[in-house]
Amino acid sequence: MSEVSREVCEEYLDALVTLELAAKLAQKDGRKINAAIRTTVSALLPRLSDRKVRGIFTGLALQPFPDGALKMLRRQLDSMVGEPV
DSSP: OOOOOHHHHHHHHHHHHHHHHHHHHHHHHTOOHHHHHHHHHHHHGGGOOOHHHHHHHHHHHHSSOHHHHHHHHHHHHHHHTTOOO
């Protein structure tokens, strides 16, 4: 298994949390969650430096239901760090 740098991990986690916040605020404001996620990904992409992290979030934005994909990413991360699902 390849070693992932701390910076890449932090970039991934920062982007994930940013998208989760955007989705929650859209829900609270009564806006479309999937559209808010896609808009936030578009704003985040220029700031993401790692190719793989960019690919993950580009792919997420292209999903028919990005909200479901975002929740899947969170579940995967939680299971990897040993959090109860």
